[in-house]
Amino acid sequence: MKKYSVNNLRNVGFIGHSGSGKTTLTEAILYYTKVVDRFGKIEDGSTVSDYDIEEKKRKISIASSLASCEWKNTKINLVDMPGYFDFVGETMEGLRAVDVAIIVLSSVSGVQVGAEKSWSGVNKSKLPRAFYINKLDRENSNFDKTLAELKEKFGMSVVPIQYPIGTENNFKGIVNVISGKAKIMNNKVRAAKQHADA
Ligand SMILES: Nc1nc2c(ncn2[C@@H]2O[C@H](COP(=O)(O)OP(=O)(O)OP(=O)(O)O)[C@@H](O)[C@H]2O)c(=O)[nH]1
Numbered sequence: 092m093k094k095y096s097v098n099n100l101r102n103v104g105f106i107g108h109s110g111s112g113k114t115t116l117t118e119a120i121l122y123y124t125k126v127v128d129r130f131g132k133i134e135d136g137s138t139v140s141d142y143d144i145e146e147k148k149r150k151i152s153i154a155s156s157l158a159s160c161e162w163k164n165t166k167i168n169l170v171d172m173p174g175y176f177d178f179v180g181e182t183m184e185g186l187r188a189v190d191v192a193i194i195v196l197s198s199v200s201g202v203q204v205g206a207e208k209s210w211s212g213v214n215k216s217k218l219p220r221a222f223y224i225n226k227l228d229r230e231n232s233n234f235d236k237t238l239a240e241l242k243e244k245f246g247m248s249v250v251p252i253q254y255p256i257g258t259e260n261n262f263k264g265i266v267n268v269i270s271g272k273a274k275i276m277n278n279k280v281r282a283a284k285q286h287a288d289a
Pocket residue numbers: 107108109110111112113114115116133134150151152153172173174175225226227228229287288
C-alpha cells in the first residue's frame with residue numbers, strides 16, 4: 092500500500108440538507124478519480140457510500156461513510172454524512188473526523204434548514220468550510236440566487252471561487268475566478284452525468 096505523509100493527506104467531510112447530493116457528489120469524485128469504474132446511482136442503490144441495506148431501501152444516508160481517492164499525489168479521505176435530521180448524531184460524529192467541511196446545497200432549493208444546522212455544527216467544531224452549490228443542471232436551478240442567500244445568511248465573506256458556465260440543461264462547466272481558467276465538461280463526462288441523472 093502506498094504511504095502518504097501528513098502533508099499529502101486530507102480528510103474532507105460532506106455535510107448539508109438531506110437530498111442536497113452529498114452521496115452523489117462522493118460517487119462522482121470516486122468515479123472521476125477512477126476509484127470505481129461505474130457511476131453508481133441513488134435510485135439503483137448502487138453508490139459506494141450508501142451500501143447499507145436500509146440506506147438502499149430508503150434512498151438516504153443513515154450513517155457517515157468513508158471512501159478514499161487520490162488526487163495530485165494526495166490521498167483524500169471523503170466522509171459522506173447523513174443530512175436527515177434523525178441521524179444528526181452520526182453527522183456530528185463525522186465532523187470530528189475531518190479537517191475541512193464542505194456544506195452541500197441544492198441550487199434548486201437554496202439555503203435550507205439543513206445548511207443552517209450544518210453551519211452551526213461546523214462552527215462548533217471550528218472547522219474551515221466551503222459551500223458546494225449542486226444540481227446546477229436541474230430545471231429551476233439558480234446559482235446567483237443561492238449565492239445571494241448564502242451571503243445574506245452567513246455574511247459577505249461568502250465569495251464564489253467558481254462560477255457555472257451555462258444553466259439548467261445547458262450547464263457546461265465552470266470558470267475559476269481566481270485563476271481565470273474555465274473547464275468545460277467533455278462529452279464523455281456529460282454523457283456519464285446524464286446517465287447518472289436519468
Ligand atoms: N440532476 C441532478 N440530480 C442530482 C445531483 N446530485 C444529486 N442528485 C439527485 O438528488 C437526489 C439526492 O441525492 P443524494 O446524493 O442521495 O443526496 P444526499 O445529500 O446524500 O442525501 P442524504 O443522504 O439524505 O443526506 C438523488 O436522486 C440524486 O440522483 C445533481 O448534481 N444533479
